[in-house]
Amino acid sequence: MSRIVVWLRRAAILFVLLAIFVGIGAYILYFHRDTLAAAPQHARVAPTVTPLKSLAACWVETGNTFTNYPFAMTAGSILVKHPAGDLLIDTGNSSHFDDEIENYPVLLHLELKNIAGQLNPEVPLPELMRLVGGDPTKIRWVILSHTHLDHAGGLMDLPRVPVLLTREELLYAFDSAVQAKGFVIPAHTRRFPPVDAPTLKFDPHPYETFDESTDLYGDGSVVVVPLRGHTPGSVGIFVNLDPHRRLFYVGDAVDEERGFQDRVSKSLLLRDSDNDAARANEIVAKLNQLHQMVPELAIIPAHGRSAYLKFFPGGALSCVSSDAPR
Ligand SMILES: [Zn+2]
Numbered sequence: 001m002s003r004i005v006v007w008l009r010r011a012a013i014l015f016v017l018l019a020i021f022v023g024i025g026a027y028i029l030y031f032h033r034d035t036l037a038a039a040p041q042h043a044r045v046a047p048t049v050t051p052l053k054s055l056a057a058c059w060v061e062t063g064n065t066f067t068n069y070p071f072a073m074t075a076g077s078i079l080v081k082h083p084a085g086d087l088l089i090d091t092g093n094s095s096h097f098d099d100e101i102e103n104y105p106v107l108l109h110l111e112l113k114n115i116a117g118q119l120n121p122e123v124p125l126p127e128l129m130r131l132v133g134g135d136p137t138k139i140r141w142v143i144l145s146h147t148h149l150d151h152a153g154g155l156m157d158l159p160r161v162p163v164l165l166t167r168e169e170l171l172y173a174f175d176s177a178v179q180a181k182g183f184v185i186p187a188h189t190r191r192f193p194p195v196d197a198p199t200l201k202f203d204p205h206p207y208e209t210f211d212e213s214t215d216l217y218g219d220g221s222v223v224v225v226p227l228r229g230h231t232p233g234s235v236g237i238f239v240n241l242d243p244h245r246r247l248f249y250v251g252d253a254v255d256e257e258r259g260f261q262d263r264v265s266k267s268l269l270l271r272d273s274d275n276d277a278a279r280a281n282e283i284v285a286k287l288n289q290l291h292q293m294v295p296e297l298a299i300i301p302a303h304g305r306s307a308y309l310k311f312f313p314g315g316a317l318s319c320v321s322s323d324a325p326r
Contacts, residue, residue, distance in 0.1 A: 025321040026244070046294075063319065064316075074308060076092040078247075091151065094155075099119070101119070105131050143224065147172065149188065165233065224237050230283070232275060236253065241322040250301055256307075259288075
């Protein structure tokens with residue numbers, strides 16, 4: 001056998017081994033999930049949703065990856081256009097992401113750049129907001145599902161605006177150990193309210209399967225509930241356009257739809273971002289329970305692009321309005 005054939009055969013074996021290695025790695029790191037215990041039974045308090053004229057939700061996507069695959073990821077905002085002043089839910093990455101992580105230790109820098117950094121905006125959030133008819137200078141509030149850098153970063157691109165955060169989330173965000181791990185960027189916290197003046201708290205009003213809630217506008221259009229686990233003050237936000245068009249934005253309580261559909265854990269790759277793994281898994285089970293009770297409710301994980309596409313058939317940079325016919 002000629003030498004070339006021998007080398008070709010070796011190269012082919014090496015290629016196959018490499019492909020198997022990459023496949024197993026991807027399976028262990030991303031695709032494999034553990035099934036979680038079911039949530040204890042909980043009564044449901046179904047809200048009465050009265051449609052509000054000209055209420056709209058718009059998907060302002062600032063970053064994405066793998067858009068041609070079912071596991072596509074996304075980051076950005078949902079803009080709620082409300083007659084009493086607009087609300088922005090989460091803000092995606094800062095357009096200064098790379099500068100903000102520049103001084104972190106080499107390994108952490110690499111991790112941030114190659115995971116969260118893949119969702120960096122090419123066009124800053126305010127410009128994208130304008131494309132869906134939003135005005136970045138007239139936002140009433142920003143609410144953050146939690147304070148991680150890929151949800152709070154876009155604040156750096158916006159004019160100063162009141163940011164709704166609970167005391168428990170502020171305590172977490174200002175913790176120097178949390179900041180040293182790169183979960184929260186110190187520059188972002190300067191846009192937050194001080195720890196002793198939190199801007200969000202819950203009332204003991206049951207809502208859906210949650211024991212506490214807060215009705216932001218007092219009209220039932222936007223209702224916030226605690227989802228403590230991924231971070232101590234993580235929240236979920238219901239946006240009720242009408243009785244049949246309701247979304248529930250759950251931040252990073254689950255990383256993709258499989259979490260609440262199949263009651264499975266996060267991928268190994270992302271699990272380390274959960275501040276309290278046991279509570280985070282309980283929340284996943286609770287979301288699965290809610291999904292089974294209210295299958296028509298559109299549960300949207302912050303990074304789960306397939307879930308956005310179901311609620312926003314027009315795709316990124318489109319709106320769904322209470323005025324539009326179903
Ligand atoms: Zn995130």
